Amino acid sequence: MRRAWLATLTLLAACNETQVIGGGGGLVSPPSNLIYTVEPSGTPGAPTGVLLQWDFDTDPNLASWHVYSRGSTTESYRLRATTTSNSFHDDGLPHLQYYVTAEDIDGVETSPSNVVTVDERLALERPTTLNSTTLDAAVAPASWARLIDWP
DSSP, rough: OOHHHHHHHHHHHTTTTTTOOOOOOOOOOOOOOEEEEEOOOOOOOSSSSEEEEOOOOOOOTTTEEEEEESSTTTTTEEEEEEEEEEEEEHHHHHHHEEEEEEEEEESOOOOOOOOOOGGGGGGOBSSSEEEOSSSSSOOOOOOOOSOOOOO
């Protein structure tokens, strides 16, 4: 009888344990909905940077987010930054792929967010001309032309 009682206590104690399935763990959830925006420079294929954003988490156990990146699919991911904001600006030519993890107050890192693959060709080119048409004389005509030839 004593063994049955001890087995029951052991089983009840095990039910209070947190089980981590598929990596990660800790007190907070992995970041979600990671997206990026390429910042144009006016020179095709040479953006000034990339802005990463993900859903904000109000969990009081969240300590920080870690941003990882790699320059090609043959490279390993490396820690790019740690931030307490739900966004990160990577200045200069962006890396190829990024993901984000969350770290809780105990120092436990979650599994990764979704991976984004940056296509710097999505940066808008600088316009070569700008014209406007007046509507009921409410809009003054405007024009803009390239003053300097960019390489």
